[in-house]
Amino acid sequence: MTSMSDLPPSAQAAPLRGGEILANPDHTPHSSDPTPGAATARRFGEFLLSGAVQALMRDFGRERCGEPMYHDAATTARTIQD
Numbered sequence: 001m002t003s004m005s006d007l008p009p010s011a012q013a014a015p016l017r018g019g020e021i022l023a024n025p026d027h028t029p030h031s032s033d034p035t036p037g038a039a040t041a042r043r044f045g046e047f048l049l050s051g052a053v054q055a056l057m058r059d060f061g062r063e064r065c066g067e068p069m070y071h072d073a074a075t076t077a078r079t080i081q082d
Contacts, residue, residue: 049073 054072061069
């Protein structure tokens, strides 16, 4: 998608909320020929998937905005598969 005009007319008039069109999942690639920072990158990926960070992502913005600003990994996976 490059602009709102790429959306069907019914979606152009309504604010966009949720769904795969707004999903912007992050990927942590792993190379078979790792660079010197590969171990650090792997630890960072593990940190992002930790329970504490996933809980933070699930709850961030909920109190102030009434809904989370980010989705955790499980919610993102369900959104993209639906």
